[in-house]
Amino acid sequence: MRLQGQEQIEAPIQTVFTSLTDPRVLSKTLPGLQSLEPTDANTYRARLSVGIAAVRGAFDGMLILRELEPPTAYALYMTARGAGGVVEVTLRVHLAEDANSVTRIEYTGEAALSGVWAALGSRMASGVAQTLIRQFFTALRQEVRSLASAATS
Numbered sequence: 001m002r003l004q005g006q007e008q009i010e011a012p013i014q015t016v017f018t019s020l021t022d023p024r025v026l027s028k029t030l031p032g033l034q035s036l037e038p039t040d041a042n043t044y045r046a047r048l049s050v051g052i053a054a055v056r057g058a059f060d061g062m063l064i065l066r067e068l069e070p071p072t073a074y075a076l077y078m079t080a081r082g083a084g085g086v087v088e089v090t091l092r093v094h095l096a097e098d099a100n101s102v103t104r105i106e107y108t109g110e111a112a113l114s115g116v117w118a119a120l121g122s123r124m125a126s127g128v129a130q131t132l133i134r135q136f137f138t139a140l141r142q143e144v145r146s147l148a149s150a151a152t153s
Helices: 013-020 023-029 122-152
Strands: 002-009 033-040 043-052 055-069 073-082 085-097 103-113
Touching: 002 122, 013 023, 013 085, 013 103, 013 122, 023 033, 023 122, 033 055, 043 073, 055 085, 103 122
Parallel strands: none
Antiparallel strands: 002 103, 033 043, 043 055, 055 073, 073 085, 085 103
C-alpha cells in the first residue's frame, strides 16, 4: 500500500525535525503506540495496539530512524508482528521551511500487511492508514505548539 502526502506545521524546520525524530514526542503522537524503548542509536523497540474495524491487535516490533539529514530529511522503518500478522512500513520524509517559518512535510513510502490485516482489503487498510496519519499530524501539531509555548515561558 502506497503512503504519500504532505502536511504543514507552523513552526521552524529545526523544531519540526527535532520533534519528528524525538522518541519522547513520538511516544505521545503515534496513534496506538504503547511503548518505545531505545535499543541502539535511533533504533527503538515498539509496542502498538491497533484496530481496523472489528479486528484489533497488539504488535511488537522495531522502529528505526535512518538516513538522517537534519533538518531536511530522514527515513523511518518500522516492522511489527502480532497474532494478526505483520506490518512493515518504510517512509522517506522531506522538510522545507518557507519565509514565514512554516514547515512543509512531504512523505512517501510503502506499508505492507500480511495475515488477517492483509485479508481486510487494501481499501479499508488505506482508509485506516490515512486516519492514523491524520491523528499523528494533529497530535504532532499540538505537541510542537506545547514545546514552543514552554520555550517562550
